[in-house]
Amino acid sequence: MGKVFIVGIGPGNEENRTIRADRALEACDVIAGYPVYVDLVKDRYPGKELVSTPMTQEARRCQMALDLAKSGKTVALVCSGDSGIYGMAALVYELRGENSEPEVEVVPGLTAACSGGAVLGAPLTHDFAVISLSDRLTPWETIENRLRCAAEGNFAIAIYNPASHGRPDHLKRACDILLRVLPEERLCGIVRNIGREGQSSRILTLGELQAADVDMFCTVFVGNSSTKVVNGALITPRGYRNV
Amino acid sequence: MGKVFIVGIGPGNEENRTIRADRALEACDVIAGYPVYVDLVKDRYPGKELVSTPMTQEARRCQMALDLAKSGKTVALVCSGDSGIYGMAALVYELRGENSEPEVEVVPGLTAACSGGAVLGAPLTHDFAVISLSDRLTPWETIENRLRCAAEGNFAIAIYNPASHGRPDHLKRACDILLRVLPEERLCGIVRNIGREGQSSRILTLGELQAADVDMFCTVFVGNSSTKVVNGALITPRGYRNV
Structure with missing residues (x-):
């Protein structure tokens, strides 16, 4: 055996x-x-x-x-x-x-939450949620509810499978849900081809993310209310004092 | 330099x-x-x-x-x-x-979500939230709100820092919050000393988790509504059909 x-x-x-x-x-x-x-x-x-x-x-x-x-x-x-x-x-x-x-x-x-987070800086240093936008095996209503709950909990969010050939508009629809709770200025990041040839990343706002071009090789990060950019790195502080 | x-x-x-x-x-x-x-x-x-x-x-x-x-x-x-x-x-x-x-x-x-999940089986195969119960740098109200949102979103949950010397009752208090939304029979797991000497794990219900003995070397997993035990492994199916 x-x-x-x-x-x-x-x-x-x-x-x-x-x-x-x-x-x-x-x-x-x-x-x-x-x-x-x-x-x-x-x-x-x-x-x-x-x-x-x-x-x-x-x-x-x-x-x-x-x-x-x-x-x-x-x-x-x-x-x-x-x-x-x-x-x-x-x-x-x-x-x-x-x-x-x-x-x-x-x-x-x-997992991409760790490897992609490291490319951007440290966007998941505080509590976070991981949500896949693939509705091949999951009803879209379940995904929408989780996005809403993650936003209401002020979680940083790692979004897997933000788009695919068959469903190019999933990320846009997810941003619509998030924007009912979160401000347009909320900081986000996209990492593409993590650890592979042609790796790239960008930092943008949630408002910009809604119109961003993503594919199945991207992982998306949405910050929490404390997330900031320091010298080009997207970071979510854990709250250490006197920093 | x-x-x-x-x-x-x-x-x-x-x-x-x-x-x-x-x-x-x-x-x-x-x-x-x-x-x-x-x-x-x-x-x-x-x-x-x-x-x-x-x-x-x-x-x-x-x-x-x-x-x-x-x-x-x-x-x-x-x-x-x-x-x-x-x-x-x-x-x-x-x-x-x-x-x-x-x-x-x-x-x-x-991270312990991955390494501890592998010890139990595969409790995080679907969307999940990661929450630390340490209130050294985070107000306890924020932690409570995140626990509630994670339960309402039917997320599997990985709980880090479930207890410490100063706050031995954090996990019990977290279970009180979760039990307002989730049933007592919800399947959970505890892994202690992941990848270290004396590694151990157990599978239990959320009702049992409330009284469980944990320390700072434990990571706790709370399943979602689909989580089940198959031949001793704690798994959260992703929803593949005909299985």
Whole structure:
């Protein structure tokens, strides 16, 4: 009987990967995952069997990883960022059900809240919420309610999946909700291609964010009422006195 | 002129550290930080100058790191977990102010939401909020409001600093707030000493959490309305169909 490592590979580049993730990828027989993520790691771990399925085939992909482990292979199922946060870990547990075999190990990774925050400065130093704008698996009303609650709680917010091909206006609609509670001048940031070629970032207001051009490679940050820009860095102070 | 790396060392053990954090610690002249965190890394990076200040002296600690960098040293200012999330990154930027020297680089790390979630299973696979119960720098009313908003948004919640010596009843008070909105049966988890000696975890209900024994080495997870236990793992499904 083999084993499934569900590996958070971080934002993409090798240096932002954990040593534990690196070891799991070294040790495995098979690398499984969404094609973009398999492509990000395959050159560094040559000689591995590669297995991928397209988007919308997540359950099939996880089942293949479990089946390969049952046949004796050690499988690294790779996820972008963290393997738990919007990753495949929960789905693998669901599919394995009440069986205790094959063994499953969740290997966490840097999620975009951490890796993208570091690019901008430190926008999440105080309490924050993480919300995905993908309504493929979540009713849009649930997303709207969470945006409203996050704004009312004065949370800093990290927004994942701010746009996709099929839904280019999701971020605009999210800003409409946020602007019912938050001022137009609220400071925000966008990071694109975190840890990958062509990484870029910008700082802007919530009013400007509403019209900003984003795609599926962007992570968006909305500050809380204390967020400020210091010498080009977007930071949310924790409240240390005499600073 | 030297440089300050603000290094998220992850939960504590070396294998959950990123390669980038490992390199910064290898390269530095000085390791600065809260004594517990300096102790976690010092044996692996011998020969470094060690600088620490006690809790409540965070601004002094960050200023010392900046001053050492100005004197030509390369400084790794270590933070537990991520360097941005409740870490020192924002404070260093505030203290440096509008100067662009010394150079500052934020090196992200695994925050307890990721590393602790992986120990329990995958409790944060859907939208979540991160809230610290420390009221040393934050009015308790702000914390209460955020707990209420997170519950109303049906967020999974990661609770940092659930108790301390001075305030042993913070988690109980937080549960009182959550229980005004959430049912007693809501599934929760506690992870203690993530990635360190004596790591332990347990799964319990919100009603049980209210009376649970926690300390400053614990991170607490509160599930959303879909969270379930599958063969001992606490998971929050994302909503994949036919599973």
